[in-house]
Amino acid sequence: MKKHLAVLLLLSPSLVLAAGNTITFRGQVHAQTCQVSVDGSANPVVLLPTVATGDLAAVGSAAGETPFVVSVSGCTASAADALKIKTQFLASAATSGNNIPNLGTAKNVALQLRKSVGGDAIKLVGGSSVSVDGLEMAAGATSASHTFAVRYISENGVAGAGSVIGSVQYALDYL
Numbered sequence: 001m002k003k004h005l006a007v008l009l010l011l012s013p014s015l016v017l018a019a020g021n022t023i024t025f026r027g028q029v030h031a032q033t034c035q036v037s038v039d040g041s042a043n044p045v046v047l048l049p050t051v052a053t054g055d056l057a058a059v060g061s062a063a064g065e066t067p068f069v070v071s072v073s074g075c076t077a078s079a080a081d082a083l084k085i086k087t088q089f090l091a092s093a094a095t096s097g098n099n100i101p102n103l104g105t106a107k108n109v110a111l112q113l114r115k116s117v118g119g120d121a122i123k124l125v126g127g128s129s130v131s132v133d134g135l136e137m138a139a140g141a142t143s144a145s146h147t148f149a150v151r152y153i154s155e156n157g158v159a160g161a162g163s164v165i166g167s168v169q170y171a172l173d174y175l
Helices: 002-017
Strands: 035-038 062-073 083-090 109-114 129-137 143-154 169-173
Touching (some): 035 169, 129 169
Antiparallel strands (some): 062 143
16 A cells, blocks of 8 residues: 555656646846836726616627727937837737626626727737737837727627626737
8 A cells, every 4th residue: 555655646746747837928128118007007997987788789889988098108219210119918818709808797798998099909819918009109209108998899799787897917018
């Protein structure tokens, strides 16, 4: 009995290591970085308006578009060239329509990020970051901002009443 137990103890660490678990780390090194804020805060909460379930009565219907501003400061574009900075959005999960899943109680509702007010949708991929153009610091400038938007969208039929909660992480891509 003790021989079998010893064999199991010797094998269990290798079984854990053989599972193929991977941790990926990503980052950037750049000549300068900027301070970033969204609507004036490093950890913002963007409040969307309350909309009626009838506004989200069909698949693909959307309502409550709300702008939010990503701003950078504390950095300087060269005197000759503009500095183009991409905003990266990372959703831990995404819906089949590439939107932010609702963690609240409303049924058949997701949140859709947009490149600007009335602009194209930002197609999210769960677990992967998506880089979006928009922030451009003019030559010699020290700050810039870009207005993105978010809205409710129905992906699976008539929306049910309830809360809508979702989130994404954001970062700046200087490369």
